[in-house]
Amino acid sequence: MATPGSGFWSFGSEEGSGEAENPGTAKAWCQAAQKFTGGIGTKLCALLYGDGEKPTEAGAKEDLDSAEKTPACTCTNKPCSCQKADINYAFLHSTDLLPACNGEITTLSFLQDVMDILLQYVVKSFDRSTKVIDFHYPNELLQEHNWELADRPQTLEEILLNCRTTLKYAIRTGHPRYFNQLSTGLDMVGLAADWLTSTANTNIGKMIPSDLERRIIEAKQKGFVPFLVSATAGTTVYGAFDPLLAIADICKKYKIWMHVDAAWGGGLLMSRKHKWKLNGVERANSVTWNPHKMMGVPLQCSALLVREEGLMQSCNQMHASYLFQQDKHYDLSYDTGDKALQCGRHVDVFKLWLMWRAKGTTGFEAQIDKCLELAEYLYNKIKNREGYEMVFDGKPQHTNVCFWYVPPSLRSMEDNEERMNRLLKVAPVIKARMMEYGTTMVSYQPLGDKVNFFRMVISNPAATHQDIDFLIEEIERLGQDL
Numbered sequence: 001m002a003t004p005g006s007g008f009w010s011f012g013s014e015e016g017s018g019e020a021e022n023p024g025t026a027k028a029w030c031q032a033a034q035k036f037t038g039g040i041g042t043k044l045c046a047l048l049y050g051d052g053e054k055p056t057e058a059g060a061k062e063d064l065d066s067a068e069k070t071p072a073c074t075c076t077n078k079p080c081s082c083q084k085a086d087i088n089y090a091f092l093h094s095t096d097l098l099p100a101c102n103g104e105i106t107t108l109s110f111l112q113d114v115m116d117i118l119l120q121y122v123v124k125s126f127d128r129s130t131k132v133i134d135f136h137y138p139n140e141l142l143q144e145h146n147w148e149l150a151d152r153p154q155t156l157e158e159i160l161l162n163c164r165t166t167l168k169y170a171i172r173t174g175h176p177r178y179f180n181q182l183s184t185g186l187d188m189v190g191l192a193a194d195w196l197t198s199t200a201n202t203n204i205g206k207m208i209p210s211d212l213e214r215r216i217i218e219a220k221q222k223g224f225v226p227f228l229v230s231a232t233a234g235t236t237v238y239g240a241f242d243p244l245l246a247i248a249d250i251c252k253k254y255k256i257w258m259h260v261d262a263a264w265g266g267g268l269l270m271s272r273k274h275k276w277k278l279n280g281v282e283r284a285n286s287v288t289w290n291p292h293k294m295m296g297v298p299l300q301c302s303a304l305l306v307r308e309e310g311l312m313q314s315c316n317q318m319h320a321s322y323l324f325q326q327d328k329h330y331d332l333s334y335d336t337g338d339k340a341l342q343c344g345r346h347v348d349v350f351k352l353w354l355m356w357r358a359k360g361t362t363g364f365e366a367q368i369d370k371c372l373e374l375a376e377y378l379y380n381k382i383k384n385r386e387g388y389e390m391v392f393d394g395k396p397q398h399t400n401v402c403f404w405y406v407p408p409s410l411r412s413m414e415d416n417e418e419r420m421n422r423l424l425k426v427a428p429v430i431k432a433r434m435m436e437y438g439t440t441m442v443s444y445q446p447l448g449d450k451v452n453f454f455r456m457v458i459s460n461p462a463a464t465h466q467d468i469d470f471l472i473e474e475i476e477r478l479g480q481d482l
Protein backbone atom coordinates (compact mmCIF):
# COMPACT_ATOMS: atom_id res chain seq x y z
CA MET A 1 0.00 0.00 0.00
CA ALA A 2 1.26 3.44 -0.84
CA THR A 3 1.77 5.96 1.88
CA PRO A 4 0.74 9.54 1.43
CA GLY A 5 3.59 11.37 -0.16
CA SER A 6 4.67 8.47 -2.35
CA GLY A 7 2.39 9.51 -5.19
CA PHE A 8 -0.96 8.14 -6.28
CA TRP A 9 -2.29 5.11 -4.35
CA SER A 10 -0.66 1.88 -5.50
CA PHE A 11 -3.16 -0.76 -6.53
CA GLY A 12 -4.14 -3.63 -4.24
CA SER A 13 -4.83 -3.22 -0.56
CA GLU A 14 -4.97 -4.99 2.72
CA GLU A 15 -8.62 -5.73 2.03
CA GLY A 16 -8.39 -7.00 -1.52
CA SER A 17 -6.24 -9.11 -3.77
CA GLY A 18 -4.47 -6.37 -5.66
CA GLU A 19 -1.36 -7.11 -7.66
CA ALA A 20 1.34 -4.84 -6.34
CA GLU A 21 3.56 -4.95 -9.42
CA ASN A 22 0.77 -4.77 -11.91
CA PRO A 23 1.44 -2.00 -14.40
CA GLY A 24 -2.26 -1.30 -14.43
CA THR A 25 -4.53 0.94 -12.51
CA ALA A 26 -2.43 3.20 -10.38
CA LYS A 27 0.08 3.89 -13.10
CA ALA A 28 -2.46 4.10 -15.88
CA TRP A 29 -4.75 6.39 -13.96
CA CYS A 30 -1.88 8.46 -12.78
CA GLN A 31 -0.54 8.77 -16.30
CA ALA A 32 -3.97 9.71 -17.53
CA ALA A 33 -4.26 12.34 -14.86
CA GLN A 34 -0.82 13.70 -15.63
CA LYS A 35 -1.63 13.95 -19.29
CA PHE A 36 -4.82 15.88 -18.63
CA THR A 37 -2.87 18.91 -17.49
CA GLY A 38 -0.42 19.40 -14.66
CA GLY A 39 0.33 21.62 -11.71
CA ILE A 40 2.08 24.89 -11.24
CA GLY A 41 4.68 25.14 -8.54
CA THR A 42 7.23 27.33 -6.95
CA LYS A 43 8.99 28.20 -10.20
CA LEU A 44 5.83 29.70 -11.46
CA CYS A 45 5.36 31.55 -8.18
CA ALA A 46 8.80 33.01 -8.74
CA LEU A 47 7.89 33.90 -12.28
CA LEU A 48 4.64 35.65 -11.48
CA TYR A 49 5.26 37.01 -7.98
CA GLY A 50 9.01 37.39 -7.94
CA ASP A 51 11.22 35.20 -5.77
CA GLY A 52 10.87 37.36 -2.68
CA GLU A 53 7.13 36.92 -2.51
CA LYS A 54 7.00 33.15 -2.79
CA PRO A 55 4.59 31.65 -0.29
CA THR A 56 6.19 29.76 2.57
CA GLU A 57 6.17 25.96 2.61
CA ALA A 58 2.82 24.29 3.21
CA GLY A 59 4.05 22.40 6.30
CA ALA A 60 4.86 25.63 8.10
CA LYS A 61 1.41 26.97 7.45
CA GLU A 62 -0.60 24.19 8.96
CA ASP A 63 -0.20 25.07 12.60
CA LEU A 64 -2.38 28.14 12.37
CA ASP A 65 -5.84 27.73 13.79
CA SER A 66 -8.84 28.88 11.84
CA ALA A 67 -9.21 32.13 13.79
CA GLU A 68 -5.81 33.23 12.58
CA LYS A 69 -6.51 32.12 9.05
CA THR A 70 -9.75 34.03 8.58
CA PRO A 71 -10.65 37.31 10.24
CA ALA A 72 -13.80 37.23 12.35
CA CYS A 73 -17.02 38.58 10.87
CA THR A 74 -19.61 40.16 13.15
CA CYS A 75 -22.49 40.30 10.67
CA THR A 76 -25.54 38.35 11.81
CA ASN A 77 -27.01 37.67 8.37
CA LYS A 78 -25.02 35.20 6.28
CA PRO A 79 -23.85 35.41 3.63
CA CYS A 80 -22.93 38.83 4.85
CA SER A 81 -22.25 41.94 2.91
CA CYS A 82 -19.26 43.12 4.94
CA GLN A 83 -16.26 44.35 3.04
CA LYS A 84 -14.10 41.74 1.48
CA ALA A 85 -11.99 40.48 4.36
CA ASP A 86 -8.27 40.62 4.26
CA ILE A 87 -7.76 36.92 3.82
CA ASN A 88 -4.38 35.32 3.46
CA TYR A 89 -4.81 32.45 1.05
CA ALA A 90 -1.31 31.18 1.79
CA PHE A 91 -2.75 29.66 4.96
CA LEU A 92 -5.98 28.36 3.48
CA HIS A 93 -7.04 25.22 1.62
CA SER A 94 -10.17 24.10 -0.21
CA THR A 95 -11.30 22.51 3.06
CA ASP A 96 -11.72 26.04 4.43
CA LEU A 97 -14.35 26.79 1.78
CA LEU A 98 -18.02 25.88 2.01
CA PRO A 99 -19.38 23.46 3.07
CA ALA A 100 -16.78 24.01 5.82
CA CYS A 101 -18.15 25.34 9.09
CA ASN A 102 -17.86 29.17 9.06
CA GLY A 103 -16.63 28.99 5.50
CA GLU A 104 -18.86 31.79 4.17
CA ILE A 105 -16.39 34.68 4.27
CA THR A 106 -13.52 32.70 2.87
CA THR A 107 -15.76 31.33 0.12
CA LEU A 108 -17.16 34.71 -0.84
CA SER A 109 -13.72 36.23 -0.86
CA PHE A 110 -12.19 33.35 -2.84
CA LEU A 111 -14.93 33.40 -5.45
CA GLN A 112 -14.70 37.18 -5.72
CA ASP A 113 -11.00 36.85 -6.40
CA VAL A 114 -11.63 34.19 -9.01
CA MET A 115 -14.24 36.46 -10.52
CA ASP A 116 -11.77 39.36 -10.57
CA ILE A 117 -9.26 37.19 -12.41
CA LEU A 118 -11.92 36.12 -14.91
CA LEU A 119 -13.30 39.60 -15.41
CA GLN A 120 -9.87 41.06 -16.02
CA TYR A 121 -9.24 38.30 -18.52
CA VAL A 122 -12.56 38.93 -20.26
CA VAL A 123 -11.95 42.65 -20.57
CA LYS A 124 -8.37 42.14 -21.75
CA SER A 125 -9.51 39.57 -24.29
CA PHE A 126 -11.18 42.28 -26.31
CA ASP A 127 -8.20 44.62 -26.23
CA ARG A 128 -6.58 44.54 -29.64
CA SER A 129 -3.34 45.84 -28.16
CA THR A 130 -2.90 42.61 -26.19
CA LYS A 131 -1.52 39.37 -27.61
CA VAL A 132 -3.90 36.69 -28.82
CA ILE A 133 -1.51 34.19 -27.24
CA ASP A 134 1.52 34.45 -24.98
CA PHE A 135 3.11 31.56 -26.82
CA HIS A 136 5.43 29.12 -25.05
CA TYR A 137 6.37 25.72 -26.39
CA PRO A 138 4.54 22.92 -24.51
CA ASN A 139 7.85 21.35 -23.44
CA GLU A 140 8.99 24.73 -22.08
CA LEU A 141 5.89 24.96 -19.94
CA LEU A 142 6.40 21.39 -18.77
CA GLN A 143 10.03 22.00 -17.85
CA GLU A 144 9.62 25.37 -16.26
CA HIS A 145 6.68 24.60 -14.02
CA ASN A 146 5.54 21.93 -11.67
CA TRP A 147 2.31 20.50 -13.06
CA GLU A 148 2.19 17.56 -10.64
CA LEU A 149 -0.93 16.31 -8.94
CA ALA A 150 0.16 15.52 -5.41
CA ASP A 151 -1.28 13.62 -2.46
CA ARG A 152 -1.22 16.78 -0.39
CA PRO A 153 -3.50 19.73 -1.10
CA GLN A 154 -2.21 23.00 -2.48
CA THR A 155 -3.09 26.26 -0.76
CA LEU A 156 -5.81 28.51 -2.14
CA GLU A 157 -3.06 30.97 -3.00
CA GLU A 158 -1.59 28.40 -5.35
CA ILE A 159 -5.01 27.57 -6.76
CA LEU A 160 -5.58 31.23 -7.60
CA LEU A 161 -2.12 31.28 -9.12
CA ASN A 162 -3.05 28.21 -11.19
CA CYS A 163 -6.10 30.08 -12.48
CA ARG A 164 -4.06 33.16 -13.41
CA THR A 165 -1.35 31.10 -15.04
CA THR A 166 -3.77 29.00 -17.04
CA LEU A 167 -5.32 32.13 -18.42
CA LYS A 168 -1.89 33.69 -19.00
CA TYR A 169 -0.85 30.87 -21.34
CA ALA A 170 -4.24 30.10 -22.82
CA ILE A 171 -5.31 31.33 -26.22
CA ARG A 172 -7.55 34.36 -25.79
CA THR A 173 -10.38 32.87 -27.79
CA GLY A 174 -12.45 36.03 -27.38
CA HIS A 175 -9.74 38.26 -28.85
CA PRO A 176 -11.08 40.05 -31.95
CA ARG A 177 -8.08 38.80 -33.90
CA TYR A 178 -8.46 35.11 -33.04
CA PHE A 179 -9.88 33.36 -36.08
CA ASN A 180 -11.09 29.79 -35.69
CA GLN A 181 -14.36 28.08 -36.68
CA LEU A 182 -14.72 26.06 -33.48
CA SER A 183 -14.06 28.06 -30.40
CA THR A 184 -13.80 31.68 -31.24
CA GLY A 185 -15.58 34.59 -29.63
CA LEU A 186 -16.72 35.13 -26.09
CA ASP A 187 -20.42 35.89 -25.75
CA MET A 188 -21.19 37.58 -22.44
CA VAL A 189 -24.67 36.10 -22.05
CA GLY A 190 -23.41 32.67 -23.08
CA LEU A 191 -20.66 33.00 -20.50
CA ALA A 192 -23.16 34.01 -17.81
CA ALA A 193 -25.29 30.99 -18.74
CA ASP A 194 -22.27 28.70 -18.55
CA TRP A 195 -21.35 29.99 -15.09
CA LEU A 196 -24.96 29.60 -14.04
CA THR A 197 -25.27 25.98 -15.19
CA SER A 198 -21.93 25.09 -13.61
CA THR A 199 -22.95 26.71 -10.36
CA ALA A 200 -26.29 24.87 -10.28
CA ASN A 201 -24.45 21.65 -11.37
CA THR A 202 -27.77 20.19 -12.52
CA ASN A 203 -26.38 16.49 -12.42
CA ILE A 204 -26.09 2.12 -9.32
CA GLY A 205 -27.33 -7.77 -9.37
CA LYS A 206 -23.80 -8.42 -10.24
CA MET A 207 -22.40 -10.36 -13.18
CA ILE A 208 -21.99 -14.05 -12.37
CA PRO A 209 -18.72 -15.21 -13.97
CA SER A 210 -19.87 -18.82 -14.51
CA ASP A 211 -23.01 -17.52 -16.23
CA LEU A 212 -20.93 -15.20 -18.38
CA GLU A 213 -18.72 -18.10 -19.50
CA ARG A 214 -21.75 -20.30 -20.23
CA ARG A 215 -23.26 -17.59 -22.40
CA ILE A 216 -20.01 -17.02 -24.30
CA ILE A 217 -19.78 -20.76 -25.06
CA GLU A 218 -23.43 -20.87 -26.14
CA ALA A 219 -22.99 -17.85 -28.41
CA LYS A 220 -19.91 -19.38 -30.02
CA GLN A 221 -21.76 -22.67 -30.59
CA LYS A 222 -24.44 -20.73 -32.45
CA GLY A 223 -21.75 -19.24 -34.70
CA PHE A 224 -21.67 -15.81 -33.09
CA VAL A 225 -18.41 -14.07 -32.24
CA PRO A 226 -18.54 -12.56 -28.73
CA PHE A 227 -16.10 -9.68 -28.77
CA LEU A 228 -16.87 -7.44 -25.77
CA VAL A 229 -17.76 -7.87 -22.13
CA SER A 230 -18.94 -4.71 -20.42
CA ALA A 231 -18.55 -5.11 -16.69
CA THR A 232 -19.70 -2.49 -14.20
CA ALA A 233 -17.86 -1.11 -11.22
CA GLY A 234 -20.67 0.54 -9.30
CA THR A 235 -24.04 -0.16 -10.92
CA THR A 236 -26.47 2.72 -11.20
CA VAL A 237 -29.22 1.43 -8.91
CA TYR A 238 -27.59 -0.96 -6.43
CA GLY A 239 -24.01 0.33 -6.54
CA ALA A 240 -22.81 -3.23 -7.12
CA PHE A 241 -19.28 -4.09 -8.26
CA ASP A 242 -18.87 -6.92 -10.75
CA PRO A 243 -16.11 -9.45 -9.88
CA LEU A 244 -13.57 -7.93 -12.22
CA LEU A 245 -10.70 -10.38 -11.62
CA ALA A 246 -12.83 -13.40 -12.56
CA ILE A 247 -14.27 -11.55 -15.55
CA ALA A 248 -10.75 -10.60 -16.67
CA ASP A 249 -9.75 -14.30 -16.60
CA ILE A 250 -12.72 -15.21 -18.81
CA CYS A 251 -12.04 -12.36 -21.22
CA LYS A 252 -8.42 -13.45 -21.51
CA LYS A 253 -9.41 -17.12 -22.06
CA TYR A 254 -11.81 -16.27 -24.90
CA LYS A 255 -9.84 -13.29 -26.23
CA ILE A 256 -12.66 -10.85 -25.58
CA TRP A 257 -12.31 -7.11 -25.04
CA MET A 258 -12.94 -6.22 -21.40
CA HIS A 259 -14.58 -2.88 -20.75
CA VAL A 260 -15.29 -1.61 -17.26
CA ASP A 261 -17.99 0.99 -16.74
CA ALA A 262 -16.60 2.70 -13.67
CA ALA A 263 -18.61 5.86 -14.34
CA TRP A 264 -20.07 5.73 -10.84
CA GLY A 265 -17.62 3.47 -8.97
CA GLY A 266 -14.33 4.83 -10.35
CA GLY A 267 -14.10 7.46 -7.63
CA LEU A 268 -13.48 4.72 -5.06
CA LEU A 269 -10.01 4.27 -6.55
CA MET A 270 -9.12 7.43 -4.65
CA SER A 271 -9.76 5.65 -1.35
CA ARG A 272 -7.24 3.27 0.17
CA LYS A 273 -10.10 1.79 2.18
CA HIS A 274 -12.47 1.09 -0.70
CA LYS A 275 -10.39 0.73 -3.85
CA TRP A 276 -10.18 -3.07 -3.45
CA LYS A 277 -13.73 -3.18 -4.79
CA LEU A 278 -12.29 -2.43 -8.22
CA ASN A 279 -9.55 -5.06 -8.08
CA GLY A 280 -9.13 -6.35 -11.62
CA VAL A 281 -9.91 -3.02 -13.30
CA GLU A 282 -6.20 -2.79 -14.10
CA ARG A 283 -6.68 -5.72 -16.51
CA ALA A 284 -9.41 -4.02 -18.53
CA ASN A 285 -8.90 -2.97 -22.12
CA SER A 286 -10.95 0.14 -21.54
CA VAL A 287 -12.52 1.97 -18.63
CA THR A 288 -15.07 4.75 -18.42
CA TRP A 289 -14.96 7.00 -15.39
CA ASN A 290 -17.08 10.04 -14.59
CA PRO A 291 -15.40 12.39 -12.13
CA HIS A 292 -18.63 14.42 -12.34
CA LYS A 293 -20.36 11.74 -10.28
CA MET A 294 -18.70 10.48 -7.08
CA MET A 295 -15.88 13.01 -7.08
CA GLY A 296 -18.17 16.00 -7.33
CA VAL A 297 -16.55 17.68 -10.32
CA PRO A 298 -19.12 20.05 -11.85
CA LEU A 299 -20.93 18.59 -14.85
CA GLN A 300 -19.62 17.42 -17.11
CA CYS A 301 -16.33 15.56 -16.80
CA SER A 302 -16.07 12.04 -18.23
CA ALA A 303 -13.02 10.03 -19.21
CA LEU A 304 -12.52 7.03 -21.46
CA LEU A 305 -9.22 5.33 -20.68
CA VAL A 306 -7.85 2.74 -23.09
CA ARG A 307 -4.96 0.42 -22.35
CA GLU A 308 -3.45 0.19 -25.83
CA GLU A 309 -1.32 3.18 -26.62
CA GLY A 310 -2.15 4.73 -29.96
CA LEU A 311 -5.51 2.97 -30.27
CA MET A 312 -7.68 6.07 -30.06
CA GLN A 313 -5.50 7.69 -32.67
CA SER A 314 -5.65 4.77 -35.07
CA CYS A 315 -9.44 4.41 -34.68
CA ASN A 316 -10.44 8.02 -34.87
CA GLN A 317 -7.84 9.93 -36.80
CA MET A 318 -9.11 11.41 -39.98
CA HIS A 319 -5.82 13.01 -41.01
CA ALA A 320 -7.88 16.09 -41.70
CA SER A 321 -5.10 18.39 -42.78
CA TYR A 322 -7.54 21.28 -42.79
CA LEU A 323 -7.90 20.79 -39.00
CA PHE A 324 -4.70 19.19 -37.70
CA GLN A 325 -1.76 20.42 -39.68
CA GLN A 326 1.35 18.27 -39.47
CA ASP A 327 3.80 21.11 -40.07
CA LYS A 328 3.17 23.18 -36.95
CA HIS A 329 6.09 24.68 -35.07
CA TYR A 330 5.55 22.74 -31.83
CA ASP A 331 5.52 19.11 -30.66
CA LEU A 332 2.43 17.62 -32.33
CA SER A 333 1.90 15.00 -29.64
CA TYR A 334 0.15 17.78 -27.73
CA ASP A 335 -2.51 17.96 -30.44
CA THR A 336 -4.90 15.37 -29.10
CA GLY A 337 -7.87 16.37 -31.24
CA ASP A 338 -7.36 13.65 -33.85
CA LYS A 339 -7.62 10.94 -31.17
CA ALA A 340 -11.14 11.81 -30.14
CA LEU A 341 -14.60 11.22 -31.56
CA GLN A 342 -15.57 14.83 -31.14
CA CYS A 343 -13.89 17.74 -32.73
CA GLY A 344 -15.06 20.75 -30.73
CA ARG A 345 -15.33 20.28 -27.02
CA HIS A 346 -15.17 22.03 -23.68
CA VAL A 347 -11.98 21.68 -21.62
CA ASP A 348 -13.78 19.59 -18.97
CA VAL A 349 -10.62 18.16 -17.48
CA PHE A 350 -9.44 21.51 -16.14
CA LYS A 351 -12.07 21.34 -13.38
CA LEU A 352 -10.78 17.92 -12.28
CA TRP A 353 -7.17 19.05 -12.38
CA LEU A 354 -7.74 22.24 -10.39
CA MET A 355 -9.86 20.38 -7.80
CA TRP A 356 -7.15 17.69 -7.52
CA ARG A 357 -4.53 20.37 -6.99
CA ALA A 358 -6.65 22.00 -4.31
CA LYS A 359 -7.67 18.84 -2.43
CA GLY A 360 -4.67 16.64 -3.10
CA THR A 361 -5.32 12.90 -3.48
CA THR A 362 -5.82 12.75 0.29
CA GLY A 363 -8.59 15.34 0.04
CA PHE A 364 -10.49 13.35 -2.59
CA GLU A 365 -9.95 10.26 -0.46
CA ALA A 366 -11.44 11.93 2.62
CA GLN A 367 -14.41 13.19 0.59
CA ILE A 368 -15.14 9.71 -0.78
CA ASP A 369 -14.59 7.92 2.54
CA LYS A 370 -16.99 10.34 4.19
CA CYS A 371 -19.74 9.62 1.63
CA LEU A 372 -19.28 5.85 2.09
CA GLU A 373 -19.36 6.29 5.85
CA LEU A 374 -22.59 8.30 5.64
CA ALA A 375 -24.18 5.59 3.47
CA GLU A 376 -23.24 2.99 6.08
CA TYR A 377 -24.70 5.24 8.77
CA LEU A 378 -27.99 5.42 6.88
CA TYR A 379 -28.00 1.66 6.27
CA ASN A 380 -27.33 0.89 9.96
CA LYS A 381 -29.98 3.34 11.00
CA ILE A 382 -32.83 1.97 8.87
CA LYS A 383 -32.05 -1.74 8.47
CA ASN A 384 -33.86 -2.66 11.68
CA ARG A 385 -36.05 0.41 12.01
CA GLU A 386 -39.80 -0.03 12.04
CA GLY A 387 -41.36 0.86 8.69
CA TYR A 388 -38.28 0.17 6.54
CA GLU A 389 -37.44 -2.76 4.28
CA MET A 390 -34.14 -3.09 2.48
CA VAL A 391 -34.26 -3.92 -1.23
CA PHE A 392 -31.15 -6.11 -1.18
CA ASP A 393 -29.51 -8.00 1.65
CA GLY A 394 -26.28 -6.93 3.22
CA LYS A 395 -24.26 -3.78 3.55
CA PRO A 396 -24.12 -1.64 0.39
CA GLN A 397 -20.84 -1.72 -1.52
CA HIS A 398 -21.16 1.84 -2.71
CA THR A 399 -23.18 4.74 -1.34
CA ASN A 400 -26.43 3.40 -2.83
CA VAL A 401 -28.87 2.52 -0.07
CA CYS A 402 -32.08 1.08 -1.57
CA PHE A 403 -35.12 0.77 0.65
CA TRP A 404 -38.90 0.89 0.91
CA TYR A 405 -40.61 3.05 3.43
CA VAL A 406 -43.72 1.13 4.56
CA PRO A 407 -46.34 3.45 6.06
CA PRO A 408 -48.16 2.28 9.22
CA SER A 409 -51.30 1.33 7.23
CA LEU A 410 -49.37 -1.29 5.23
CA ARG A 411 -47.26 -2.74 8.01
CA SER A 412 -49.65 -5.43 9.18
CA MET A 413 -50.85 -6.33 5.66
CA GLU A 414 -50.10 -9.71 4.12
CA ASP A 415 -47.48 -9.65 1.40
CA ASN A 416 -49.90 -9.87 -1.53
CA GLU A 417 -50.76 -8.01 -4.73
CA GLU A 418 -52.88 -5.42 -2.99
CA ARG A 419 -50.02 -4.52 -0.67
CA MET A 420 -47.67 -4.32 -3.64
CA ASN A 421 -50.07 -2.04 -5.52
CA ARG A 422 -50.25 0.28 -2.55
CA LEU A 423 -46.51 0.15 -1.79
CA LEU A 424 -45.58 1.16 -5.32
CA LYS A 425 -47.41 4.45 -4.87
CA VAL A 426 -45.69 5.37 -1.60
CA ALA A 427 -42.28 6.56 -2.82
CA PRO A 428 -43.68 8.74 -5.66
CA VAL A 429 -46.10 10.49 -3.29
CA ILE A 430 -43.42 11.12 -0.67
CA LYS A 431 -41.06 12.40 -3.35
CA ALA A 432 -43.74 14.72 -4.75
CA ARG A 433 -44.40 16.07 -1.25
CA MET A 434 -40.65 16.58 -0.71
CA MET A 435 -40.52 18.64 -3.88
CA GLU A 436 -43.59 20.66 -2.98
CA TYR A 437 -42.15 21.50 0.44
CA GLY A 438 -38.67 21.85 -1.07
CA THR A 439 -37.10 20.30 2.01
CA THR A 440 -35.04 17.45 0.53
CA MET A 441 -34.93 15.24 -2.57
CA VAL A 442 -34.07 11.59 -3.05
CA SER A 443 -34.46 9.33 -6.11
CA TYR A 444 -36.86 6.42 -6.41
CA GLN A 445 -37.52 3.82 -9.12
CA PRO A 446 -38.84 0.31 -9.71
CA LEU A 447 -36.38 -2.42 -10.83
CA GLY A 448 -37.47 -5.70 -12.37
CA ASP A 449 -40.16 -7.19 -10.12
CA LYS A 450 -39.39 -4.76 -7.32
CA VAL A 451 -41.91 -1.94 -7.03
CA ASN A 452 -40.87 1.69 -6.52
CA PHE A 453 -38.23 2.02 -3.85
CA PHE A 454 -36.05 4.86 -2.64
CA ARG A 455 -32.48 4.93 -3.89
CA MET A 456 -30.39 7.10 -1.66
CA VAL A 457 -27.06 7.93 -3.24
CA ILE A 458 -24.54 9.98 -1.31
CA SER A 459 -21.97 11.85 -3.32
CA ASN A 460 -22.66 15.33 -1.97
CA PRO A 461 -19.61 16.44 0.04
CA ALA A 462 -21.77 18.86 2.03
CA ALA A 463 -23.99 16.11 3.51
CA THR A 464 -23.65 15.31 7.21
CA HIS A 465 -25.10 12.81 9.70
CA GLN A 466 -27.71 15.42 10.58
CA ASP A 467 -28.80 15.57 6.94
CA ILE A 468 -29.27 11.79 6.93
CA ASP A 469 -31.28 12.01 10.16
CA PHE A 470 -33.34 14.77 8.57
CA LEU A 471 -34.06 12.66 5.49
CA ILE A 472 -35.39 9.79 7.59
CA GLU A 473 -37.55 12.09 9.68
CA GLU A 474 -38.85 13.80 6.57
CA ILE A 475 -39.78 10.51 4.85
CA GLU A 476 -41.69 9.50 7.98
CA ARG A 477 -43.35 12.89 8.33
CA LEU A 478 -44.49 12.94 4.71
CA GLY A 479 -45.43 9.27 4.42
CA GLN A 480 -47.04 8.28 7.69
CA ASP A 481 -50.60 8.98 6.51
CA LEU A 482 -50.31 6.92 3.30
Ligand SMILES: Cc1ncc(COP(=O)(O)O)c(C=O)c1O
Pocket residue numbers: 204232234235236261262263264290302
Ligand atom coordinates in the same frame (compact mmCIF):
# COMPACT_ATOMS: atom_id res chain seq x y z
C1 LIG B 1 -22.79 2.84 -14.08
C2 LIG B 1 -23.13 4.06 -14.96
N1 LIG B 1 -22.59 4.15 -16.21
C3 LIG B 1 -22.85 5.20 -17.02
C4 LIG B 1 -23.71 6.21 -16.62
C5 LIG B 1 -23.95 7.37 -17.57
O1 LIG B 1 -23.43 8.54 -16.99
P1 LIG B 1 -23.26 9.92 -17.79
O2 LIG B 1 -24.45 10.08 -18.66
O3 LIG B 1 -23.21 10.95 -16.70
O4 LIG B 1 -21.98 9.83 -18.55
C6 LIG B 1 -24.32 6.15 -15.35
C7 LIG B 1 -25.24 7.21 -14.91
O5 LIG B 1 -25.74 7.22 -13.80
C8 LIG B 1 -24.00 5.06 -14.48
O6 LIG B 1 -24.50 4.98 -13.24
